[in-house]
Amino acid sequence: MCMRFLRAQAGATPHDKRLIGLIGELSTRNEDFRIRSAAHDVSVHRAGAKTLHHPEVGLLLLGFEQLTLDSASSLTLSTYIAEPGSPTPERLQFFAAWTAPAV
Structure with a gap:
């Protein structure tokens, strides 16, 4: 890909x-x-689904969409969305907490 x-x-x-x-x-x-x-x-592919495997948080299933920037047509902005209610949002929250700097 x-x-x-x-x-x-x-x-x-x-x-x-x-x-x-x-x-x-x-x-x-x-x-x-x-x-x-x-x-x-x-x-x-400007939209679709990606399956990622992170060694600490496990399987992440994400939808994605790519947006072309009008100011620079050779650049794209990619957004990833986790399906609400699926295990992925919880895993992403765990990952965010795990990687957050200690206060």
């Missing part, structure tokens, strides 16, 4: 020297990256 985003970003900003350098370096150093990059699999 990340390869798709990377390829989509490269297509949207073809003159980005840092991105071109990153893709070149990854292509020369990582065979798996080279194979996946050669697939030319490009897609951008």
Whole structure:
């Protein structure tokens, strides 16, 4: 999935020297990256669901939506939403409490 985003970003900003350098370096150093990059699999999903696994809080099921910024069309703002009543909001609260600095 990340390869798709990377390829989509490269297509949207073809003159980005840092991105071109990153893709070149990854292509020369990582065979798996080279194979996946050669697939030319490009897609951008502006909304959907993500499943994440955190080693301390467990499985997180999140809906997401990406918003394109009018002032910089190559940038997007991603929002993630936990389904109310599911275990995810409780796990996120635990994570927030666990990572909060001591007062």
